[in-house]
Amino acid sequence: xxxxxxxxxxxxxxxxxxxxxxxxxxxxxxxxxxxxxxxxxxxxxxxxxxxxxxxxxxxxxxxxxxxxxxxxxxxxxxxxxxxxxxxxxxxxxxxxxxxxxxxxxxxxxxxxxxxxxxxxxxxxxxxxxxxxxxxxxxxxxxxxxxxxxxxxxxxxxxxxxxxxxxxxxxxxxxxxxxxxxxxxxxxxxxxxxxxxxxxxxxxxxxxxxxxxxxxxxxxxxxxxxxxxxxxxxxxxxxxxxxxxxxxxxxxxxxxxxxxxxxxxxxxxxxxxxxxxxxxxxxxxxxxxxxxxxxxxxxxxxx
Amino acid sequence: xxxxxxxxxxxxxxxxxxxxxxxxxxxxxxxxxxxxxxxxxxxxxxxxxxxxxxxxxxxxxxxxxxxxxxxxxxxxxxxxxxxxxxxxxxxxxxxxxxxxxxxxxxxxxxxxxxxxxxxxxxxxxxxxxxxxxxxxxxxxxxxxxxxxxxxxxxxxxxxxxxxxxxxxxxxxxxxxxxxxxxxxxxxxxxxxxxxxxxxxxxxxxxxxxxxxxxxxxxxxx
Numbered sequence: 001x002x003x004x005x006x007x008x009x010x011x012x013x014x015x016x017x018x019x020x021x022x023x024x025x026x027x028x029x030x031x032x033x034x035x036x037x038x039x040x041x042x043x044x045x046x047x048x049x050x051x052x053x054x055x056x057x058x059x060x061x062x063x064x065x066x067x068x069x070x071x072x073x074x075x076x077x078x079x080x081x082x083x084x085x086x087x088x089x090x091x092x093x094x095x096x097x098x099x100x101x102x103x104x105x106x107x108x109x110x111x112x113x114x115x116x117x118x119x120x121x122x123x124x125x126x127x128x129x130x131x132x133x134x135x136x137x138x139x140x141x142x143x144x145x146x147x148x149x150x151x152x153x154x155x156x157x158x159x160x161x162x163x164x165x166x167x168x169x170x171x172x173x174x175x176x177x178x179x180x181x182x183x184x185x186x187x188x189x190x191x192x193x194x195x196x197x198x199x200x201x202x203x204x205x206x207x208x209x210x211x212x213x214x215x216x217x218x219x220x221x222x223x224x225x226x227x228x229x230x231x232x233x234x235x236x237x238x239x240x241x242x243x244x245x246x247x248x249x250x251x252x253x254x255x256x257x258x259x260x261x262x263x264x265x266x267x268x269x270x271x272x273x274x275x276x277x278x279x280x281x282x283x284x285x286x287x288x289x290x291x292x293x294x295x296x297x298x299x300x301x302x
Numbered sequence: 303x304x305x306x307x308x309x310x311x312x313x314x315x316x317x318x319x320x321x322x323x324x325x326x327x328x329x330x331x332x333x334x335x336x337x338x339x340x341x342x343x344x345x346x347x348x349x350x351x352x353x354x355x356x357x358x359x360x361x362x363x364x365x366x367x368x369x370x371x372x373x374x375x376x377x378x379x380x381x382x383x384x385x386x387x388x389x390x391x392x393x394x395x396x397x398x399x400x401x402x403x404x405x406x407x408x409x410x411x412x413x414x415x416x417x418x419x420x421x422x423x424x425x426x427x428x429x430x431x432x433x434x435x436x437x438x439x440x441x442x443x444x445x446x447x448x449x450x451x452x453x454x455x456x457x458x459x460x461x462x463x464x465x466x467x468x469x470x471x472x473x474x475x476x477x478x479x480x481x482x483x484x485x486x487x488x489x490x491x492x493x494x495x496x497x498x499x500x501x502x503x504x505x506x507x508x509x510x511x512x513x514x515x516x517x518x519x520x521x522x523x
Contacts, residue, residue, distance in 0.1 A: 005424055005442065006344045006434045013344070020345045028351065038379050112505045113498050114463035116477050121494040124484045205361070212363035216470040217481065224366055237378050241370050245362050252361035 049236040053243055058230060066226030074207045077146035084151035089158025090184060110152035116213050119145030123218045142214035146207055157199050161192035161277055198263035199277040205252045306487045315479035316500050322465040322475060327458055329401035334408025341413055344434060359406040364467050368399040372471035396468035407457045415450035416442055448519045455512030459505045476500060
């Protein structure tokens with residue numbers, strides 16, 4: 001795109017580009033300089049602020065257990081949400097109107113509700129009506145909230161994945177005498193899951209980010225929450241934020257890269273049908289797309 | 303049946319949600335457009351900045367950003383956002399965080415919209431002597447905007463839901479009130495239903511109206 005909007009620069013355009021570069025660089029440097037000065041003023045460059053991160057104690061007591069909890073909640077949520085999402089995705093394509101309608105309502109409902117509300121609600125519900133201990137309750141609540149929301153999103157992904165398969169596959173399956181359930185479980189679903197893999201991996205990024213909600217609001221001891229304890233202990237508010245942000249960025253960057261690697265690999269492989277749902281498609285799905293106003297990129301209208 | 307609602311300003315809390323959404327939507331639209339323009343500009347430094355910004359901000363949880371605005375920017379750096387009042391300050395910091403976060407998604411949506419504009423149009427625009435800014439502003443962006451109303455609607459709906467994160471720094475919006483009510487009242491299920499209904503009411507019309515608009519305004523090719 002960028003090369004289309006402008007020509008190969010001539011002498012004047014080159015001079016202008018250099019000018020813009022210089023102006024922009026100066027502005028950026030001014031901003032950085034201001035941040036540096038402010039941090040210097042608050043003595044944030046003092047070694048006491050950063051030293052904890054060079055020692056193992058801050059990591060073994062706060063950051064790594066926090067990271068472990070984040071990953072645990074994300075993994076649990078994914079493992080539970082995936083089969084649920086598959087069930088909802090398949091029932092959304094059911095031949096029976098009431099099944100289709102019921103699962104459609106459930107999916108649209110949970111996509112319209114903020115995850116935070118689901119977590120708060122689940123937390124209170126567990127506190128009142130179950131005997132889950134107060135130690136485990138935050139984890140339960142976080143996972144419940146994440147599962148409800150993400151199984152709804154994954155249902156849409158599964159639906160899109162199945163619809164993206166060539167129609168001939170279903171016809172061929174019927175032709176060799178498979179029943180409806182067999183067609184779904186042994187022909188359509190395995191292929192759809194392969195096509196969905198990149199989208200599923202990139203949904204993990206959303207889940208990892210959402211675990212942080214439980215940290216602030218219901219006291220789940222994930223990474224962001226342990227950052228608070230760490231900052232209270234070493235009195236290094238800003239440095240701890242920076243370190244935790246970098247941890248999140250690295251973790252999610254690895255997931256994103258893995259997803260796009262997977263996508264490239266699947267697109268290349270000869271065995272697939274060529275239908276791949278990438279990370280781009282799931283960005284569209286994440287918000288509650290009410291009424292199916294537009295297609296999902298890989299597939300057309302249902 | 304709904305007498306537990308007495309003594310709570312539910313409408314006020316949702317009004318706060320709406321205000322947060324509207325202000326952040328306008329802010330992130332402006333900042334996101336600027337970022338998108340940077341990402342396609344002929345100046346490599348600006349492109350680099352845009353790319354770095356989007357990739358970094360998208361991978362940080364919104365909760366971290368909003369909490370940083372309150373605990374980092376306000377408490378340590380002393381950014382007051384032009385108000386001494388704790389409540390107003392919290393509101394403005396929440397908007398700042400939401401804008402910073404949402405703009406990255408607006409930028410990506412716009413950039414994908416620019417890709418739908420045929421190459422020939424930009425070439426024709428340059429052929430009649432339009433500059434980069436003119437090409438972008440007069441030819442590419444208007445069409446890009448029309449084709450990304452759908453994705454932008456999704457960003458807006460996600461933003462509406464994301465405003466609940468502002469509860470983490472004490473902004474009295476819907477999620478904050480729900481937390482308070484759920485702790486004090488016995489009708490957990492009913493309270494949950496009321497707030498869920500509120501969000502459905504907020505997001506459903508947005509999705510329907512913008513979905514209809516996106517179909518109507520899409521450039522037919």
